[in-house]
Amino acid sequence: MEKMKKTLIITATIALIGLSAPSFAASEADLEKVGKKIYDRAFGRGCGACHDITTNPQLSKLIKAGTLDKAKFTKIVIEGKNGMPAALKEMMKIKPVVKAGLSEEEAIDAVYKFLSK
Numbered sequence: 001m002e003k004m005k006k007t008l009i010i011t012a013t014i015a016l017i018g019l020s021a022p023s024f025a026a027s028e029a030d031l032e033k034v035g036k037k038i039y040d041r042a043f044g045r046g047c048g049a050c051h052d053i054t055t056n057p058q059l060s061k062l063i064k065a066g067t068l069d070k071a072k073f074t075k076i077v078i079e080g081k082n083g084m085p086a087a088l089k090e091m092m093k094i095k096p097v098v099k100a101g102l103s104e105e106e107a108i109d110a111v112y113k114f115l116s117k
């Protein structure tokens with residue numbers, strides 16, 4: 001009987017922690033998954049519609065090479081640059097982003113994480 005009480009208390013605590021999490025309380029792996037969806041779906045056709053063309057910046061390669069840091073990435077995603085349209089508003093519209101309740105910062109983080117691995 002005592003054991004059951006303990007189990008109940010633990011279960012209730014876990015449920016509470018889950019509910020009180022401010023926004024996206026999922027794992028890094030989940031964040032990466034949403035990041036992939038952003039990459040595949042932003043602007044309807046995805047970032048890859050432009051970035052998978054070899055003459056445009058190869059985001060994943062640049063990040064891994066250390067030449068595209070988070071600050072520069074963030075600035076260009078928000079402001080756009082030449083042929084690169086401002087993308088944050090489009091990113092925030094993606095269903096998995098809305099569903100996960102990501103903040104703008106978390107959405108940028110998610111796609112950056114996806115491109116970093």
Ligand code: HEC
Nearest residue numbers: 042043046047050056057068073076081082083084085087
């Ligand atoms: C319509 C085509 C297009 C789409 C869609 C697009 N980009 Fe771009 N992006 C570009 C072009 C072209 C550049 C190069 C701009 C320049 O430097 O003149 C660029 C540059 C960038 C850069 C800067 C790279 C660097 O090292 O200077 C980042 C970061 C970036 N894009 C992220 C994204 C992300 C994230 C998405 C999807 C949410 C996206 N882009 C969607 C065309 C696009």
